[in-house]
Amino acid sequence: MSTAQGARARARIEVTAAIKEAARRQLAEEGAAKLSLRAVARELGMVSSALYRYFPSRDELLTALIIDAYDSLGAAAEQARDAAAGAAAVARWTAVCEAVRGWALAHPHEYALIYGSPVPGYAAPQTTVPAAARVGLVFIGIVRDTHEDSGLAGLAVPDGLRPEAERMAADLAPDLPPEAITALVAAWAQLFGLVSFELFGQFNKVVEDREAFFRHAVTGLAHGVGLR
Amino acid sequence: MSTAQGARARARIEVTAAIKEAARRQLAEEGAAKLSLRAVARELGMVSSALYRYFPSRDELLTALIIDAYDSLGAAAEQARDAAAGAAAVARWTAVCEAVRGWALAHPHEYALIYGSPVPGYAAPQTTVPAAARVGLVFIGIVRDTHEDSGLAGLAVPDGLRPEAERMAADLAPDLPPEAITALVAAWAQLFGLVSFELFGQFNKVVEDREAFFRHAVTGLAHGVGLR
DNA sequence: GTCTATAACGAGATAGAC
DNA sequence: GTCTATCTCGTTATAGAC
Numbered sequence: 001m002s003t004a005q006g007a008r009a010r011a012r013i014e015v016t017a018a019i020k021e022a023a024r025r026q027l028a029e030e031g032a033a034k035l036s037l038r039a040v041a042r043e044l045g046m047v048s049s050a051l052y053r054y055f056p057s058r059d060e061l062l063t064a065l066i067i068d069a070y071d072s073l074g075a076a077a078e079q080a081r082d083a084a085a086g087a088a089a090v091a092r093w094t095a096v097c098e099a100v101r102g103w104a105l106a107h108p109h110e111y112a113l114i115y116g117s118p119v120p121g122y123a124a125p126q127t128t129v130p131a132a133a134r135v136g137l138v139f140i141g142i143v144r145d146t147h148e149d150s151g152l153a154g155l156a157v158p159d160g161l162r163p164e165a166e167r168m169a170a171d172l173a174p175d176l177p178p179e180a181i182t183a184l185v186a187a188w189a190q191l192f193g194l195v196s197f198e199l200f201g202q203f204n205k206v207v208e209d210r211e212a213f214f215r216h217a218v219t220g221l222a223h224g225v226g227l228r
Numbered sequence: 229m230s231t232a233q234g235a236r237a238r239a240r241i242e243v244t245a246a247i248k249e250a251a252r253r254q255l256a257e258e259g260a261a262k263l264s265l266r267a268v269a270r271e272l273g274m275v276s277s278a279l280y281r282y283f284p285s286r287d288e289l290l291t292a293l294i295i296d297a298y299d300s301l302g303a304a305a306e307q308a309r310d311a312a313a314g315a316a317a318v319a320r321w322t323a324v325c326e327a328v329r330g331w332a333l334a335h336p337h338e339y340a341l342i343y344g345s346p347v348p349g350y351a352a353p354q355t356t357v358p359a360a361a362r363v364g365l366v367f368i369g370i371v372r373d374t375h376e377d378s379g380l381a382g383l384a385v386p387d388g389l390r391p392e393a394e395r396m397a398a399d400l401a402p403d404l405p406p407e408a409i410t411a412l413v414a415a416w417a418q419l420f421g422l423v424s425f426e427l428f429g430q431f432n433k434v435v436e437d438r439e440a441f442f443r444h445a446v447t448g449l450a451h452g453v454g455l456r
Numbered sequence: 457g458t459c460t461a462t463a464a465c466g467a468g469a470t471a472g473a474c
Numbered sequence: 475g476t477c478t479a480t481c482t483c484g485t486t487a488t489a490g491a492c
Contacts, residue, residue: 008457008458008459011459012458012459029348030261030348031261031345031347031348032345033258033259033261033262034261034262034348036482036483036484037483037484037485038482038483038484039482039483046460046461047460047461047462048483048484048485049460049461049462049463049485049486049487050459050460050461052485052486053458053459053460057484057485058483058484058485112345112346113345115424115428115430116344116345116428117259117260117340117341117344117345117428118340118428118429119259120257120258120259120262124429129433157444158444160440160443161437161440161441161443161444163437164435164436164437164440164441167436168434168435168436171434172434182441182444183448185434185435185441186422186441186444186445186448188425189418189421189422189424189425189430189431189445190417190418190421190422190445190449191421192421192424192425192430193417193418193419193420193421193422193424193425194414194417194418194421196343196417196420196421196424197416197417197420197421200343200344200345200346201346201352202343202417202420203417205357206396206399206400206413207392207396207413208392208395208396209389209391209392212388212389212392213389213392213410213413213414215388215389216385216386216389216410216414217414217417217418220411220414220452221418224448224452264469266469266470267468267469275475275476277475278475
């Protein structure tokens with residue numbers, strides 16, 4: 001009886017994975033806006049209604065893909081952070097940035113799903129938030145280590161932004177100075193600007209040696225958050 | 229006869245504009261991936277085959293929308309630059325950045341069309357390049373003015389990036405130092421990272437006072453390209 | 457209980473004959 | 475330019491296999 005349940009549970013996990021895999025393939029070919037349950041079912045030799053045992057709606061399948069993508073990116077970032085554990089703060093920062101870029105280049109359609117244009121008619125639920133936060137937390141961790149260790153350099157915030165900076169710090173990392181959190185959020189957005197421009201074709205005929213360019217740019221971002 | 233031709237030409241321009249307008253509405257509702265000539269025709273009370281007199285394919289209609297969007301954004305940037313003509317370099321820089329953000333907030337779907345995920349199965353032709361370059365040229369102009377006037381401050385490029393920096397400078401602005409062009413291209417991508425994060429929902433529950441945050445972040449970008 | 461398959465709905469897209 | 479027949483889609487109800 002327990003083995004029967006185990007087999008069923010295992011089968012369920014496998015089918016769920018197969019559905020998501022097929023959906024990711026479709027994501028690459030048609031884009032998120034055209035993701036269709038029927039096409040996924042067809043590819044798997046199933047009938048569309050059978051998919052509803054695994055995902056209650058098309059939107060929930062999309063949500064699962066989004067969470068998987070955020071988690072995969074987050075894991076890549078965490079792994080890069082751990083692999084660079086002994087290095088200086090700037091080196092750890094750039095290592096994580098390069099892991100983000102590497103993941104994006106390896107998974108362009110999943111990247112577009114989470115950091116590209118919103119899917120019309122779809123609103124991501126709050127369930128995606130923890131997975132989405134993972135990358136950011138890695139960067140916060142690096143800044144926190146430096147803050148506690150050698151301190152952060154050259155950060156400032158104008159008076160007009162002070163309340164918002166304090167609000168963000170209270171929300172995201174109460175142990176860090178508001179100036180650092182403000183710079184961090186900006187650097188976070190700017191990092192993904194660099195990745196998106198490369199991935200979405202904006203650097204075509206502009207930047208050729210993208211790896212060197214990216215490394216230099218994210219080193220600048222590291223300095224911008226007070227790492228030295 | 230010349231009046232008849234004039235009227236015909238005028239009608240053609242009007243219909244073309246109506247088609248693009250309807251297409252933009254569809255862009256907002258269904259997204260670029262689902263832009264369909266048939267739906268556009270329906271909205272205009274035309275038959276789909278009639279549209280082919282104005283746009284030879286869906287892709288050409290998309291291209292026209294993309295060029296219009298780039299031109300509209302470019303014009304907004306140029307206007308902001310001209311309006312701030314007398315001000316200091318950093319103020320002119322932030323004014324143009326704020327115009328970019330303002331345009332994006334006012335035209336979110338057109339922004340997604342040009343700076344969001346690529347449309348599956350569509351590749352933008354070279355015809356879009358001049359329009360796409362307009363915003364960038366505004367920023368180059370500000371940096372050039374400062375370079376010629378008071379000079380640029382604190383720019384450097386590592387040895388590994390030197391050849392690429394020189395290649396980019398030769399391509400984009402041979403009269404400017406390669407360090408400045410490198411910083412400028414990075415700032416350009418980072419600016420759109422800030423705008424995209426706000427527009428695509430990444431700042432939800434993170435940044436509340438977006439205007440103040442943006443102003444501070446782009447001031448940092450201005451410093452990053454050597455403006456003081 | 458858990459799953460898959462059949463059939464159907466209403467809506468919309470599409471292809472082709474006329 | 476119009477009409478129609480045939481596709482697609484998400485989703486549900488239902489019946490039966492395991």
